[in-house]
Amino acid sequence: MSCPRDRIPGRPLKRLRGRRLQRSSRGVAAVVGTLLALLVFMTLFGIFLTQFLPLWMADNESMFANQVAGQLGEVKQCMDLLALYNIPGHGCSTPVTMQSGGIPVFATPTQGTLSFLQIPQLYANVSFNMSASPYGPPQPHGNTYWNNSPAEISMVLPNRYYTPVTYVITLGGLFQTQGGNQQTMLYQPSITATGTGFQQALSITLYYMYGNTTRLSSTGTNEVYVTYIQSQIWQTSNTAVNMTFDTYYPCAWQSFLGNVLKQNGIVPQFSPATCPANLGLVDQLQQMHVYFPTVPTFTFTVATFTIQMGIGNPS
Numbered sequence: 001m002s003c004p005r006d007r008i009p010g011r012p013l014k015r016l017r018g019r020r021l022q023r024s025s026r027g028v029a030a031v032v033g034t035l036l037a038l039l040v041f042m043t044l045f046g047i048f049l050t051q052f053l054p055l056w057m058a059d060n061e062s063m064f065a066n067q068v069a070g071q072l073g074e075v076k077q078c079m080d081l082l083a084l085y086n087i088p089g090h091g092c093s094t095p096v097t098m099q100s101g102g103i104p105v106f107a108t109p110t111q112g113t114l115s116f117l118q119i120p121q122l123y124a125n126v127s128f129n130m131s132a133s134p135y136g137p138p139q140p141h142g143n144t145y146w147n148n149s150p151a152e153i154s155m156v157l158p159n160r161y162y163t164p165v166t167y168v169i170t171l172g173g174l175f176q177t178q179g180g181n182q183q184t185m186l187y188q189p190s191i192t193a194t195g196t197g198f199q200q201a202l203s204i205t206l207y208y209m210y211g212n213t214t215r216l217s218s219t220g221t222n223e224v225y226v227t228y229i230q231s232q233i234w235q236t237s238n239t240a241v242n243m244t245f246d247t248y249y250p251c252a253w254q255s256f257l258g259n260v261l262k263q264n265g266i267v268p269q270f271s272p273a274t275c276p277a278n279l280g281l282v283d284q285l286q287q288m289h290v291y292f293p294t295v296p297t298f299t300f301t302v303a304t305f306t307i308q309m310g311i312g313n314p315s
Contacts, residue, residue: 061162064100082228083303091227
């Protein structure tokens with residue numbers, strides 16, 4: 001007859017006892033080490049999310065803003081060259097990047113919005129006196145007025161980590177605004193003053209753009225197509241010049257006109273005369289009046305362009 005496994009023949013039966021967990025310093029060290037490793041990982045991960053990620057994305061958006069500024073500067077340069085060579089029907093195209101760099105999994109790219117808008121609220125007027133002039137073909141005498149509603153090519157960058165920026169091409173200038181009075185004219189319109197005394201000459205060239213209203217927000221790039229149509233040129237002598245126009249960027253205009261033209265002997269008068277805090281507010285339209293005193297020679301040019309935007313060749 002067999003006996004139970006835990007019974008030794010000839011000895012009384014022992015009671016069964018439950019096994020106790022073995023106390024081991026090695027097991028405790030492994031658990032503590034795992035917890036410390038997780039704590040270090042979570043600490044580094046938190047530092048990455050709160051410190052490194054915003055800095056990385058701010059750099060991405062800053063480079064994106066600089067890239068767009070350069071590309072819209074190429075659009076402005078293209079328009080300058082087309083107006084200079086004065087060959088109707090010629091054009092050029094410039095790709096504009098639509099999004100910043102991103103960080104996979106952690107942060108998506110920041111997308112911009114590229115637009116071409118005909119804004120009825122914008123109004124521009126230039127008036128001067130036509131007199132007998134030896135320049136160019138005969139012109140009608142008396143007061144001459146140019147009235148129009150200039151359009152805008154704009155790129156809005158609603159940055160999340162870097163300062164939001166808006167770039168606008170209008171009336172021949174490229175503007176950068178970061179809200180409020182933070183306005184800069186990156187590329188100036190062709191408004192120049194030369195000479196001294198009786199040899200002074202004032203030249204103003206403005207751009208008029210028209211086309212279908214367009215608003216694009218996508219990945220990759222979109223093309224901006226510019227086609228030169230024609231230029232109207234007025235040349236006269238001994239006349240004062242008045243410019244009145246509506247703008248969202250009065251501070252940039254005042255800085256440009258006041259600093260650049262003053263260096264060449266022609267001091268325009270502004271209304272309003274300064275750029276206080278209540279000017280240049282976002283989405284707040286301001287009317288500017290600029291008066292140029294009588295100059296011996298004045299040339300006024302309006303260059304007309306058509307604008308198209310999209311991917312591929314324009315129709």
